[in-house]
Amino acid sequence: MSTRLEPTKNRARAAPTRAQDPEGTRQNIIEVAAQEFALNGLSGARIDEIAAKTRSSKRMIYYYFGSKEGLYLSALENAYRQVREGEAQLDVAGLPPLDALKRLVEFTFDHHHQHEEFIRMVMIENIHHGEFLERSGVIRELNVTAIGNIEAIYAKGLADGVFRPGLDPLEIHWQISALCFFNVSNRATFSKIFGKDVGSPAAQASLRQQAVEMVLRFVTRPDQLP
Amino acid sequence: MSTRLEPTKNRARAAPTRAQDPEGTRQNIIEVAAQEFALNGLSGARIDEIAAKTRSSKRMIYYYFGSKEGLYLSALENAYRQVREGEAQLDVAGLPPLDALKRLVEFTFDHHHQHEEFIRMVMIENIHHGEFLERSGVIRELNVTAIGNIEAIYAKGLADGVFRPGLDPLEIHWQISALCFFNVSNRATFSKIFGKDVGSPAAQASLRQQAVEMVLRFVTRPDQLP
DNA sequence: AGGAGAGTACGAACTAGTTAGTACATTTGC
DNA sequence: GCAAATGTACTAACTAGTTCGTACTCTCCT
Secondary structure, eight states, X not given: OOOTTTHHHHHHHHTTOOOOXXXXXXXXXXXXXXXXXXXXXXXXXXXXXXXXXXXXXHHHHHHHHSSHHHHHHHHHHHHHHHHHHHHTTOOOTTSOHHHHHHHHHHHHHHHHHHOHHHHHHHHHHHHTTTHHHHHOHHHHHHHHGGGHHHHHHHHHHHHHTOBOSSOOHXXXXXXXXXXXXHXXXXXXXXXXXXXXXXXXXXXXXXXXHHHHHHHHHHHBOGGGOO | OOOTTTHHHHXXXXXXXXXXXXXXXXXXXXXHHHHHHHHHHHHHSOHHHHHHHSSSOHHHHHHHHSSHHHHHHHHHHHHHHHHHHHHTTOOOXXXXXXXXXXXXXHHHHHHHHHOHHHHHHHHHHHHTTTHHHHHOHHHHHHHHGGGHHHHHXXXXXXXXXXXXXXXXXXXXXXXXXXXXXXXXXXXXXXXXXXXXXXXXXXXXXXXXXXXXXXXXXXXXXXXXXX
């Protein structure tokens, strides 16, 4: 009837057929999808394009994720998970508060810098008013613990008398995020408007150090400043 | 041959035909387009949708702007122009450096807050790696003068001995932008992750004041701090 | 003064190509 | 043998852009 399947048997024996690997297929699809969504946005990304770059097929995308939006949500969740896992690597427990906060800012700065794809996913999600993030129970759980670090550092800094009272750890987190996030998210327009590549290693080193300074000066008690 | 044009004459006489208004039509299209692009992104916005919300028609969009991208570019340029014109309202020439910088940060914070549509356009443009901004000669001209204010303030602050030396006005602008931009751009995800509406008046007031403090503490000579 | 032309402004219907999603058949691993 | 996993071919709806035709406005000629 049809000839299109004839080579199958041969292929099956010629090379050890790629075993069925649901989890691998799923993961592969998600990774490709994340790239495409991060690059083109939700509406800009093309399912056919994603499928083509996959080791799998369009059929499988719908088999596993149901719809384009389902795929986007999974990719978003995956991105958050990866990044939070990376952040969990940071350990500042033993450090004095000032050093700990410095490390935290540096780490966040570098981490955001290294995960541009994640930053772009968050930008895109904000364009969509965070509606997919809202639908996802998973993501909120991942993030609530993210301020734990700052809370601990701030508490210790207060106790030691080096930080000033009255600050909200969530707001400190907000400010660190602002400085580190903007550095990646707005690099393109900023560089092009002012004709200076703020992504260059020299510029980044300077901005990084200044981000640290800003946060430390903000949190430190004035009489503790050098 | 065709019947579809029969009603034309009647229509022409029945109601006093709306006068031709090229500039008005153009402007109306751009305003609607900006809204739609800001809401849905370049690929997410629909020409038919834009046309429908216009007082004009799809035909006119292509008549005036040539293509979807042409329309997007015009909307982007318009957004930048509007915002920069608004910023030009700020006059801090007479103020002492510290007060001037404080005003500048407050003004930027408020201005970004009030121009969410513009912020979203910039976000979208960053998703596109600033390629349209690059194509536009207009926009760069508008912006290069934007740091003029900071340069003047910083120079005066140095002369008065209240600011510390060695800072780059462009980097100060970068930091102010980061704090004020992030406040609008990432409100959705931030609020949803931490279950707190950072857009509420109370939260905004606090973040605003802290943005001012951060910048002032960063720029001020330590021995000049209260 | 007024009418012919020309260029500008506008509208409705159409089209070619794209795109998310599906029906159906087949294979693989247990 | 059976359920989960996968491949191929298709479609219905959408979407950027176009075609063809009309109406308005200004100018310039006489």
